[in-house]
Amino acid sequence: MRTLIFILCMVGYLLLLGYLGMFVTDKICEKAGNYTKICRIVDISEPHIP
Structure with missing residues (x-):
């Protein structure tokens, strides 16, 4: 149980x-x-909220 909490x-x-x-x-x-x-990597991987 302790291991699970640690992983979380x-x-x-x-x-x-x-x-x-x-x-x-x-x-x-x-x-x-x-x-x-x-910057290009960030723009692709992060959906920008308008």
């Missing part, structure tokens, strides 16, 4: 880190204004 916590933590990473990358791309490879 790790998954949640990784998702949070991934989301924050995407958000930060998106902000950097906005400021840079030029579309680098990272």
